[in-house]
Amino acid sequence: MKYYAIIVAGGSGSRMGSEIPKQFLQVAGKPVLMHTIEAFYYSDFRPGILLVLPSGHHDYWSRLCMQAGFTVPVTLVAGGEQRFHSVKNALETITEESVIAIHDAVRPVISNKIISNTFRIAEEGGNAIVAIPSKDSIRQVNADGHSVALDRKNIFLVQTPQTFRSGILKAAYTQAFSPEFTDDASVVEKSGIAINLVEGDPDNLKITFPGDLLIAEWLLAKKNPAQAPDSIISIPG
Numbered sequence: 268m269k270y271y272a273i274i275v276a277g278g279s280g281s282r283m284g285s286e287i288p289k290q291f292l293q294v295a296g297k298p299v300l301m302h303t304i305e306a307f308y309y310s311d312f313r314p315g316i317l318l319v320l321p322s323g324h325h326d327y328w329s330r331l332c333m334q335a336g337f338t339v340p341v342t343l344v345a346g347g348e349q350r351f352h353s354v355k356n357a358l359e360t361i362t363e364e365s366v367i368a369i370h371d372a373v374r375p376v377i378s379n380k381i382i383s384n385t386f387r388i389a390e391e392g393g394n395a396i397v398a399i400p401s402k403d404s405i406r407q408v409n410a411d412g413h414s415v416a417l418d419r420k421n422i423f424l425v426q427t428p429q430t431f432r433s434g435i436l437k438a439a440y441t442q443a444f445s446p447e448f449t450d451d452a453s454v455v456e457k458s459g460i461a462i463n464l465v466e467g468d469p470d471n472l473k474i475t476f477p478g479d480l481l482i483a484e485w486l487l488a489k490k491n492p493a494q495a496p497d498s499i500i501s502i503p504g
């Protein structure tokens with residue numbers, strides 16, 4: 268079986284409020300995106316990598332990937348208007364039957380264990396979506412403005428990778444875009460497929476706001492102490 272990772276890095280990072288999109292900011296000695304590419308490139312399943320980027324960044328990143336000495340090519344794909352369109356652009360380049368993991372570039376603290384689990388489970392069961400239980404109490408606000416408590420045992424926070432057999436995924440992505448498609452699981456579910464959740468990791472955070480960069484810096488330095496910048500002196504755990 269062939270395995271692919273689609274790393275989506277086509278966003279503008281408006282909530283981060285930085286001039287440079289957040290996936291290109293330096294964290295723990297290298298760009299956020301390079302941490303993410305390396306996590307997949309060196310993972311046990313050795314997937315083919317499709318990197319979705321705004322077109323203006325293609326030349327720079329193809330040079331950076333060459334300098335990194337990757338022996339398997341990282342294929343660059345143009346980003347789209349929404350995350351949905353970025354994923355769709357990458358799917359159009361995959362023609363053979365395969366298992367495809369889709370991952371946010373801005374979740375650089377992803378482990379080999381989770382990547383491997385999702386490929387294995389999706390190959391067997393059609394899809395595998397990484398999620399973690401909610402650590403907070405959860406309330407739903409109703410139309411009248413009042414809120415009701417939900418049972419958090421039934422609430423999971425969805426992460427990436429979201430991994431699928433190619434047939435299921437490519438068929439789902441023929442649907443027209445809808446604003447309710449906030450991730451790949453919601454697109455596939457809309458096409459009538461039941462979604463399988465698999466265990467995620469609180470460390471697999473999505474860098475969204477400035478404070479997330481500090482947490483990611485700490486987590487990445489803990490994961491790769493040899494690559495940590497000098498400013499990180501001692502990391503417990």
Ligand SMILES: Nc1ccn([C@@H]2O[C@H](COP(=O)(O)OP(=O)(O)OP(=O)(O)O)[C@@H](O)[C@H]2O)c(=O)n1
Pocket residue numbers: 275276277278279280281282283290319346347348349350351353354371372373374473474475
């Ligand atoms: N048109 C888009 C929008 C998002 N993404 C990617 O999807 C991932 C998750 O999206 P999010 O965190 O929302 O990133 P942005 O859309 O860049 O952020 P914001 O919503 O704050 O503008 C990111 O890696 C982002 O680069 C993408 O490839 N193409």
Ligand SMILES: C[C@](O)(CO)[C@H](O)COP(=O)(O)O
Pocket residue numbers: 350371425426427449450451473
């Ligand atoms: C795909 C995702 O990261 C799963 O949690 C999330 O849905 C992305 O949402 P965003 O609105 O693009 O931040």
